[in-house]
Amino acid sequence: MPSNKKYFICIIFILLLISNLACAQDSETKYKKERDWMVKIQIENRGIKDTTVLSAMKDVPRHIFVPKLYRMFSYEDRPLPIGYGQTISQPYIVALMTELLKLNKDSKALEVGTGSGYQAAILSKIAKKVYTIEIIEELHIKTNKVLEKAGYDTIKTKFGDGYYGWEECAPYDAIIVTCAAEFVPPPLIKQLKIGGIMCIPVGPPFRVQNLLVITKKSEELLETKVITQVRFVPLIRK
DSSP states (O other): OHHHHHHHHHHHHHHHHHHHHHHHHHHHHHHHHHHHHIIIIIIGGGTOOOHHHHHHHHHSOGGGGSOGGGGGGTTSSSOEEEETTEEEOOHHHHHHHHHHTTOOTTOEEEEEOOTTSHHHHHHHTTSSEEEEEESOHHHHHHHHHHHHHHTOTTEEEEESOGGGOOGGGOOEEEEEEOSBBSSOOHHHHHTEEEEEEEEEEESOTTSOEEEEEEEEOSSSOEEEEEEEEEOOOBOOOO
């Protein structure tokens, strides 16, 4: 009898394992369909044309960067809370800002405001090197674990004040700021290469801001364009 009991326990364990694997596969298939729909309807149909950006948005699983409480809304076109007073940006804005940076396979990009890690993951699918800074230590630690578990090992993360950028790794081909500043931080301009592009929301906290694209023509000359109006959480300073 003891041997029979062990046999049946093993059978039950195997069946449960197969069932869990099947459920996981069904979930991934469901998320893949939702992601394809998101890219087609919310992003491509709204004017995003860069094929590398569209491919990255299809490839990166947004749901793994969303807290379980809100995971059912992962592929809706809206920001979602991630804790600590922060949000994961809506997919269209992520795609738009990424496209505006004009990245290629040789680009080195800096992100200010790691947040959930989703934007950095998108950048890493296009750029050669991605550096990202987060000022909220608990969020920095949590997001590091998500990125490491998902295998995004080309992303370098840092806990610190993003206003000052990441000087030791500068200059950058592109800088993206995923929180609203009341003015463009001078250290970030300094760390941008000649010909480099910065995408940053500028305006008062908790109100409508302007999404700017800044091209560094020379050390003395910047070209600035207003793209659209947005609402981002404010840039936090120490």
